[in-house]
Amino acid sequence: MSARIAEGAVRRPAAAVRMSPGVARLLIIAGLIIFWEVSVRLWGDPLFLAPPSQVVVSLYEFIWNPQVLNALRTTLYELVVAFALAVAIGLPLGLILGLQRFAYGSFYPIVLLLYATPQATILPLVILAFGIGTESKIAFGFTHSIFPIVVNVVAGVQGLKPSLIVAARSMGANRRQILTNVVIPHMIPSFFTGMRIGMTGDLLGVLLAELYVSQAGVGHYTRLFTESFEPQRLFALIACLAAIAVFLNESCRRAERRMSRWHD
Amino acid sequence: MSIGELSKSGRHPPDARGSAAITVTGVSQVYGAEGDPRRVVALDRASLEVARGELLCLIGPSGCGKSTLLNVIGGLASPSEGEVTIDGEKVAAPLPKKVAYVFQESALFPWRTVIDNVKLGMAFQGVARGERDSRAHEALVAVGLAEFADHYPGQLSGGMKQRAQLARALGLKTDILLMDEPFASLDEQTRMVLGEDLSELLARTGKTIVFVTHSLIEAVFLADRVAVFSARPGRIKEVIAVEEGHPRSRSFMTSDKLGRLRNRLYELLHDEIRKTMGERAP
Amino acid sequence: MSGGNPWLYRGVQVLFVAALLGLWYYVSANGIVSPILLPSMTASFAEFGHLLSTGSYWPDLDVTLYEFVCAFLLAASAGCSLGYIVSRSGFSIRVFDPLFAGLYSIPAILLFPLYVLFFGLGAGSKIAIGTTIAFFPIVLNTIAGFAYVEKAYITAARSMGASELQMFWSVMLPAAFPVVLTGLRIGFIVAFLSILGSETIASLAGLGHRIVTYAESMDPAKMFAYIFFAIIIAFLLNGGVSTLEKRVRRWQA
Numbered sequence: 001m002s003a004r005i006a007e008g009a010v011r012r013p014a015a016a017v018r019m020s021p022g023v024a025r026l027l028i029i030a031g032l033i034i035f036w037e038v039s040v041r042l043w044g045d046p047l048f049l050a051p052p053s054q055v056v057v058s059l060y061e062f063i064w065n066p067q068v069l070n071a072l073r074t075t076l077y078e079l080v081v082a083f084a085l086a087v088a089i090g091l092p093l094g095l096i097l098g099l100q101r102f103a104y105g106s107f108y109p110i111v112l113l114l115y116a117t118p119q120a121t122i123l124p125l126v127i128l129a130f131g132i133g134t135e136s137k138i139a140f141g142f143t144h145s146i147f148p149i150v151v152n153v154v155a156g157v158q159g160l161k162p163s164l165i166v167a168a169r170s171m172g173a174n175r176r177q178i179l180t181n182v183v184i185p186h187m188i189p190s191f192f193t194g195m196r197i198g199m200t201g202d203l204l205g206v207l208l209a210e211l212y213v214s215q216a217g218v219g220h221y222t223r224l225f226t227e228s229f230e231p232q233r234l235f236a237l238i239a240c241l242a243a244i245a246v247f248l249n250e251s252c253r254r255a256e257r258r259m260s261r262w263h264d
Numbered sequence: 265m266s267i268g269e270l271s272k273s274g275r276h277p278p279d280a281r282g283s284a285a286i287t288v289t290g291v292s293q294v295y296g297a298e299g300d301p302r303r304v305v306a307l308d309r310a311s312l313e314v315a316r317g318e319l320l321c322l323i324g325p326s327g328c329g330k331s332t333l334l335n336v337i338g339g340l341a342s343p344s345e346g347e348v349t350i351d352g353e354k355v356a357a358p359l360p361k362k363v364a365y366v367f368q369e370s371a372l373f374p375w376r377t378v379i380d381n382v383k384l385g386m387a388f389q390g391v392a393r394g395e396r397d398s399r400a401h402e403a404l405v406a407v408g409l410a411e412f413a414d415h416y417p418g419q420l421s422g423g424m425k426q427r428a429q430l431a432r433a434l435g436l437k438t439d440i441l442l443m444d445e446p447f448a449s450l451d452e453q454t455r456m457v458l459g460e461d462l463s464e465l466l467a468r469t470g471k472t473i474v475f476v477t478h479s480l481i482e483a484v485f486l487a488d489r490v491a492v493f494s495a496r497p498g499r500i501k502e503v504i505a506v507e508e509g510h511p512r513s514r515s516f517m518t519s520d521k522l523g524r525l526r527n528r529l530y531e532l533l534h535d536e537i538r539k540t541m542g543e544r545a546p
Numbered sequence: 547m548s549g550g551n552p553w554l555y556r557g558v559q560v561l562f563v564a565a566l567l568g569l570w571y572y573v574s575a576n577g578i579v580s581p582i583l584l585p586s587m588t589a590s591f592a593e594f595g596h597l598l599s600t601g602s603y604w605p606d607l608d609v610t611l612y613e614f615v616c617a618f619l620l621a622a623s624a625g626c627s628l629g630y631i632v633s634r635s636g637f638s639i640r641v642f643d644p645l646f647a648g649l650y651s652i653p654a655i656l657l658f659p660l661y662v663l664f665f666g667l668g669a670g671s672k673i674a675i676g677t678t679i680a681f682f683p684i685v686l687n688t689i690a691g692f693a694y695v696e697k698a699y700i701t702a703a704r705s706m707g708a709s710e711l712q713m714f715w716s717v718m719l720p721a722a723f724p725v726v727l728t729g730l731r732i733g734f735i736v737a738f739l740s741i742l743g744s745e746t747i748a749s750l751a752g753l754g755h756r757i758v759t760y761a762e763s764m765d766p767a768k769m770f771a772y773i774f775f776a777i778i779i780a781f782l783l784n785g786g787v788s789t790l791e792k793r794v795r796r797w798q799a
Contacts, residue, residue, distance in 0.1 A: 021637065021640035024637075106554075109559060110559060110562065118739050120742040121780075125583075125761070208743055238659070245656070367698060371701065373699060375720040387712070387716070388706035
């Protein structure tokens with residue numbers, strides 16, 4: 001594929017590029033960090049910008065700061081609980097909607113309609129309903145992650161080729177056996193895709209809720225660091241959250257890839 | 265020569281004294297350096313001449329380099345060794361005014377209508393805007409697609425798409441036509457009909473054609489000569505002359521002569537095909 | 547899943563919605579749920595009607611739309627140009643595509659507090675976050691669109707003598723267009739949603755902010771009215787861009 005791109009897209013002779021793309025990427029990132037450091041020190045206003053060296057120092061300080069650590073732990077807790085709920089409810093719901101014709105015809109369009117509504121508009125409502133503690137964050141993360149899971153499970157079930165069911169039935173399988181041995185294994189890759197997308201939604205939902213109002217969670221500290229003009233601590237906190245996000249997203253992506261190996 | 269101009273009396277087998285339109289001398293195509301375990305010799309010192317007005321078929325097992333040779337002839341690829349000359353000039357890049365291609369998969373642009381596709385080819389070649397319309401119409405009439413001029417490729421069947429590609433190539437009014445398995449993605453029945461049409465059309469226009477195919481019958485039916493390739497590294501094993509006038513008729517398709525030539529090709533190719541398949545076994 | 551009676555399903559859906567509305571009415575009329583959380587249905591619809599008829603939504607809609615359009619245009623120009631430039635060589639694709647894809651996996655909303663710190667509570671921070679979030683689907687799709695142009699088209703055009711300019715305008719651009727358009731559609735929607743969301747979090751004006759003010763001032767009927775309104779605007783924009791995409795696709799056949 002790379003030969004196809006290079007030959008097709010560019011007609012000038014290929015330069016003897018011996019650097020691997022990974023190395024080039026690292027060099028670019030390193031270059032950007034150096035640029036960041038130098039430009040902020042020279043021209044940046046310390047009220048608004050912090051160089052990476054100071055950010056690293058703040059990161060280190062966080063280790064000794066039990067409140068910030070607790071806030072991060074709480075956020076992780078909110079993320080995991082919301083996601084677990086979404087999977088626990090989303091998977092059976094998706095199976096029912098996918099397999100049961102009446103349920104699919106009547107209620108699936110409603111599910112899709114709800115999926116399409118901009119949930120940012122109901123954030124204040126969710127907070128009013130669930131309070132300013134962890135419950136509202138979990139609720140908002142839940143509503144963001146359940147829909148991709150349901151939709152993908154339904155798609156996985158629907159995508160089953162009828163010829164597979166016919167084959168199973170011809171070998172004498174009953175309904176339960178078909179369900180457990182044909183339908184469910186076939187739906188697993190889509191389910192994991194749904195979970196990957198759901199995790200992205202979960203992160204979005206929980207973080208939005210945290211940033212909106214937070215007593216002792218990360219949102220509280222982002223607000224604190226913003227209002228007291230401490231960009232290095234703000235950057236550091238964001239970096240931690242980003243790391244958590246990348247870790248969760250990457251785990252879901254790997255799980256999805258492992259489970260989809262048999263798929264085309 | 266315009267498409268309508270030529271007499272319908274057909275062409276005779278090309279003159280042995282006729283000057284060569286295309287000369288291929290010792291062309292090799294090698295991927296990878298000496299000593300590289302993944303080194304592939306796609307083509308090994310291929311040499312041949314294509315006379316003006318001749319239809320030469322290249323046939324061989326998969327991976328034998330016939331498409332590679334076609335691309336080298338047309339200037340789309342440069343050889344590791346050897347050279348190709350067209351009308352005495354060395355080929356180093358595509359020659360849109362001398363060589364037109366018809367490709368295997370539909371290389372028609374799906375976002376343009378059939379007639380726009382034909383006109384776009386001329387725009388690339390550098391034909392004046394005013395001329396393009398009339399030439400495009402001529403070309404579509406020649407391939408029998410005049411009513412489909414304003415259709416999109418997506419609305420056409422496989423056979424029609426290849427006719428449209430042919431129209432695009434004809435519109436360029438080149439002396440040479442290079443065809444890379446143009447009928448490969450079509451079903452056998454369509455192939456037979458298109459083969460007959462192609463033979464008839466090309467008898468009228470007298471172009472020099474190099475035609476790559478996998479089909480033994482197609483090769484014998486269409487060609488003046490057939491160059492048979494060996495398995496990789498691709499070498500030209502033998503060149504067989506068909507010696508039959510154009511356009512080829514339906515009776516030729518069912519004749520003993522075609523059967524004998526086809527059998528000869530089969531004998532030559534059978535072992536090469538086996539060798540190619542053996543390569544792939546684990 | 548095929549089969550089944552579509553009228554039956556439609557009937558069930560209508561019944562379902564009616565039942566929900568009925569439940570809402572009953573619950574709020576009998577004070578089962580606190581009126582601060584769930585206002586009476588009639589009051590909400592009344593406020594919504596009032597909102598539409600007086601057009602009092604304009605100042606906030608104005609702000610939101612302004613931020614949205616700026617963000618989308620910035621993201622589209624940056625994304626398309628950068629995406630095209632990256633797609634020009636296989637090496638740069640291998641370097642930058644994973645970089646952008648990796649950055650895309652970080653929830654960009656995290657940058658919002660930084661933008662608030664830097665740009666304040668005004669439109670600037672919202673435009674910044676909208677641009678950032680919309681940039682990624684656009685650039686990734688643009689790279690993909692131009693990089694994976696069917697090789698057969700390029701070879702055919704080369705064989706016919708196309709110049710670099712002709713290759714770009716007549717082959718690459720139309721071939722890449724459907725994928726790029728999809729990226730633009732995603733960016734469009736995502737820009738709007740992120741602006742709504744960020745207005746909710748920290749803003750002085752805009753639809754998202756208005757919903758928050760009514761939530762905080764314990765005026766739930768007005769809050770519901772604005773929520774309906776914002777949802778309708780979102781659906782209109784969504785529908786508009788989807789229809790546009792479908793119509794353009796039809797021309798492309």
